[in-house]
Amino acid sequence: MWRSTFTAFYRSFTRHPLYALLNLLGLSFGIAVFIALSLLYRFETGYESWSSERDTTYTIGGQYFFPGMPNDIFVGSMGGLLDELKTAYPHLEGTRDWNNSVTVHKGAEVYGEQIELVDGNYLSFFNVPLRHGDTKTALASPDSVAVSEEKARKYFGTIDAVGRTITLSDEEGRKTYVVSAVIRDLPKNTDMKMDFVRLLTKQRMSEESAWHKWGSVQLVTYFRFADPAQAAALQKQFPGFIDRQVGDRFGDDVTGSKIMALHLVPLADAHLIDPKQKAAIVSLGLVGVVALGLALINYINLATARAGLRAREVAVRKTLGARPGALRLQFLGEAALTLLLAFLIGLSLVELSLPAINAVGGLSLKLDYVSEGAWVAGLLAVVMAAGLVAAIYPAFALSAFKPAQVLASSRTPAGGRAGVRLREALVVMQFTTVVIAFVLMLGFTTQIDHMQKADLGFSREGLLLVNSTRYTAITDSQRDSYISAARALPHVKRVTIGNAIPGDQSSTSNSNIVRPGQTDSATASPTVNWSVVGPDYFQLLGTKLVAGRLFDVRYGGDQMWRTDEESREEGRVTNVVISRLTVKRMDYASPQAAIGQIARFANRQVRIVGVVEDMRFYHPTDEIQAKLYLFDAHPNNNPVTFVRYQGLSEPQMRAQLQQVWRRIAPDVPFESTSASANLDKYYKPERDRSNLFSIGAGIAALIGCIGLYGMAAFNTSRRVREIGLRKVLGASRGKVVGLLIGQFLRPVVVASGLAVPLAWLALRHWLSQFDDAIAISPWFFVAAIVGGLLIALGTVGGLALISASIEPGKALRHE
């Protein structure tokens, strides 16, 4: 019995190579897309899987309800939240991670790194895998530091670094630490960087003014709950807890829970906490499932079409005593072998194309059969199960042939009208998917192109951002000297300083702004995002002035307060510039109408002296924020230096700026990035996913073509005698070609009709996440349909031409 199955499987390749190849190729491509996108889905949803404690760990997610501001849940919390929660709920087990910049000194060289200031239980809390050292004692001393394998190699040349010393400079000054542990390099899918980890001391906490300031965000807090019900129970108590702790911090009549919420987010969900990102990953996963579905539709189509050719074999077998059950088992066995082979080919295709997929998709996926053998086996099981379900119909169709009828007929049966309709319906489904995929591809690429070329309200080309001026180790005079020296460089056009930075939200704050006579309420007054900028800031960016004037160091009233006391001096009014959106939020009739107006901003008096155009600094899916700019001739609150240059390449400019930096601040590492690169971190994931989608959609289209070709080949071969007859009766070759092509264009036309509304809905849904979305063009649909038609035409046209060219005499003898 099984030998018979193997023989039939083997012979299908040696005796019907075209059919077998089409079948196998379609399946293999579909399975390859399914495997690759499953791999991506697993990667994205598998963040922090390195920790054995992942499933019992929760992180604190914050959410604000300020008017006019986004209210997405984000990972992060106030520094002292853990202490306050533990005071209220002593049984809680938690830890926290505060990432900071640190300078590593190695001889005369300095390197900028990230360090995690953590609670003493951090390493054991997550059961962090160590190469050397002990998770329980590694952070016992404030003089110890744990380093990753990668950094141990970088700074010590070996991972055997426990006991060695390293000199670090950070907020606590320059100090030498003893390496107490070496942390195994974590996999790529982690948001928990652990290059350098040291103890967060009580003193450091006490020095942080905002440690217990509700509404601020400094670090990430984690809790452990053995039972999810415990987390849910605590979650329910958060609003009351916030109200008690916040008091009247947000205003006399405003309870804390109206302004903010805390969420216990399972660690496993933290990476994809942004619903838009999660939806993007789920969509890509669905593309994989659709590709597999298309491949299985192909399989059903080709198998049922070919069933007619096997009808005589079935009839003979039945005549010889084969029971329908045995025949079904044989056909399912053949399907299982085909699927298994297709899976192996699909897996090989993924292996071969992974480097390219990683490059195009900006990913670091890999297939590890040793550690992920069970997962690969699971994928195989899914493919086999789905494939065998798909194979049930052809197996039943085949085993249902009546031997007496088949043996009495000179023609092979085609499965009847129902079979033909089913195959047509499946082809329609395939092409509907292909046309939808084409429309989405066009929509995605156009939107991404639009995002990259869109007017952001400032010029991002030829703009370098020197982050080193943010280091606390930098003195005001060093900062001023650097700006002057940079300004003197020959290709530098302008230099400014500020903390409103394209692609970087780390130094911005939100506060209420109230017009005179309006109620000052955290829940009702407009909220603006504010930043401090230095001289020439708007001129350097090329920001368009809408009304009033820009900041000018010659106007004394432009200089912002240096201290809190100064800001609250009686009669003090500070000049501010606002953005066009702020004008709207504050309900002024026009930008001009806002000029000269006094408002209350963060409990201080401000005067609006200028209105500038809105600038898009952040993620394209984020709404533009209403901005307020304060002016400081010498900003010292972590400002970045902006350098506008011309006539030099970026690396050349960077090298010159670095040279100047080393002269002025040799103890602080030089760090710079271009504005374009900084913004690209928002665009790249969208671009990468669009690329991956396009590859998946392209392969889906290819699978559709393979299916269409297979169907065309089958149907045309069945019609050879009919073609001969038509030609005998006087039909020209062109007429016959038209007839054959028309038969196949019909389902494609129907599919196009179905695809248009579905594609429109899908594209509209996707575009709705962007703040600056393109309009859906009818050309997307026209191009997709024409593309689909051309592909169908190309696929069946050649076959039709060959079939129509057969001599009538020969065609009439065709069996």
Next chain:
Amino acid sequence: MIELKHVSRLYRSDEIETTALHDITLTIRRGEFVAIMGPSGCGKSTLLNTLGTIDRPTSGQYLFDGTDLAQLPETGLAKHRAKHLGFIFQSFNLVDDLTIYENIELGLLYREGRKGSRRQAIEAAMDRVGIAHRARHFPHQLSGGQQQRAAIARAIVGEPDLILADEPTGNLDTENGAQVMDILRGLNAAGATIIMVTHSPSHADQATRRIDILDGQLVASVAQVL
């Protein structure tokens, strides 16, 4: 061995009803070589298919060694065919994708409870019809006569009680037709029961009994002396 009692077979399409067999009553004893003759469309093949259980009578009784086959479900009929019957067709009906050896093997594949070496049985069947040298070939590589001999080997490899041959020489030239008839006669002489549909009076004359059918009815059943 076989008793047909008042067997009829009707075919119904949307508007037309055709009587292929009408009230056939027939007995065939073990060891007989029966030739069924009649003009095209008279119901010969329907009768043979009914005897071969790949077509069910609309009414009447079909007893095989006393068992009423009309009462058996599809799986029971499949089992019956595998155990008791061997088929030979006019157009050979060898499976294109299987070698001659594998085609003959099909005759054993669905037969349960059979003892002895499968290979030996296949080789013996091939030797008996003189096709052993073509074992590894595919059907399309053989002449019509060779293909029919392979089909006969497939029919006899399971040593069935009854061989049903539907115009076994219909697609063959005179020489190959004569060879096939020699084989069938030999098998009958060795004890096999054979029922053969044929258009050829000379081939029918080689049977031990001749049955004539006209318009679905049995018109004559004549024992022949060889």
